[in-house]
Amino acid sequence: MKLKKKPKISVIIPVKPGRETKAVIEALSQVDYPPEFVEVFISYGFSPSRQRNEAVKIAKGEILFFLDNDSEIEKKAFKRVVATFSGRETPIKIPQTRGFSLLPHWLCDLIIKRFFSRAVYKGEIGAVGGPNIWWRQESFWASMSGIVLESFFAHYLMAARYRPIGLVHRATEKELILCNLAIKRDIFKKVGGFNETLYPNEENELLNRIKNAGYQLVYHPGILVFRPRRETFKELLNAFFHYGRGRMEQVRVEGPWYSFPFFFPLILLIYLLVLVLFHPWWAFLPILIYLMAGLGSALGFAQRRRKPYLAIFLPLLFLIVHLTYAFGLLWGLVTDLEKKKKIGKRKKIKVVKLKSFRESWNIT
Secondary structure (H helix, E strand, C coil): CCCCCCCCEEEEEEECCCCCCHHHHHHHHCCCCCHHHEEEEEEECCCHHHHHHHHHHHCCCCEEEEECCCCEECCCHHHHHHHHHCCCCCCCCCCCCCCCCCCCHHHHHHHHHHHCCCCCCCCCEEEEECCEECCCCCCHHHHHHHHHHHCHHHHHHHHHHCCCCCCCEECCCCCCCCCEEEEEHHHHHHHCCCCCCCCCCHHHHHHHHHHHCCCEEEECCCCCEECCCCCCHHHHHHHHHHHHHHHHHHHHHHCHHHCHHHHHHHHHHHHHHHHHHCCCHHHHHHHHHHHHHHHHHHHHHHHHHCCCCHHHHHHHHHHHHHHHHHHHHHHHCCCCHHHHHHHHHHCCCEEEEEECCCCCCCCC
């Protein structure tokens, strides 16, 4: 479907009852896009996948834009989304492209070219997204959470979800994130919407279906939302545990072929357990290589942020979050997906249209 020059955009924000939405709405009201072409839905409930699906049923925009209630959108985001869908977006380069560790620049550039610079070929684009970043003052653990999420060593391709990397490029589900994601409404409905047994990872499974249907996924480093990081060590570990659980549940739905790199933490966990029982000197070589790679990434962050203690602290933190993710993968093997779906359907969803097309942003 060819978009109009100024397509209508339906913004969908799932919220738990009682949670605040003031910041996300205030940021939306400042976006550089005609307000008469934007409608906003707040979907209340306890099943985000179903909340989004219910809101889509009454949305009328050609583009669905999914935000979270703690995500503040950047002013030019909608214009860049529309331009990207229409094939009019000129490639832009964001300064934050290097810095995977203390690797030489030529090797960093090679990583970017290999993973984050795939050409956008001719063909219909189904989904467009960009990173969520944070720029305000933050606590120690929020800063550590940001580093882990932004680290290519710790988070692989998913680092692009948390900092701008590379150019506008053809993406996979690994680089796109649901708190900053635009999908054409007709394609969303064609592929069946979100799988309501999944949370998290509902967008990952949906994006794979969109890609398998023949549509492109595109990452734009300049489509930004601002979103705070995890504030405590417990929250960081809890997030990675649920990422692991969600990934394994996704594997159970669609098979393992999209997810082989995500099994590395599980292999690491099994290796360490075997090492306790079987430990000749050469058996320690893999863990030494792993720790040296983590140290290289840590030294890069220590140098850029001028905090020497990160060189000692981060390698251990990387190991802890990888193992936590592995335990989440194991937990995802035993969760009852059908029970989750039934519980989700029993819980009431309330969709509120906060702003209609043709209305201004004078929202009280």
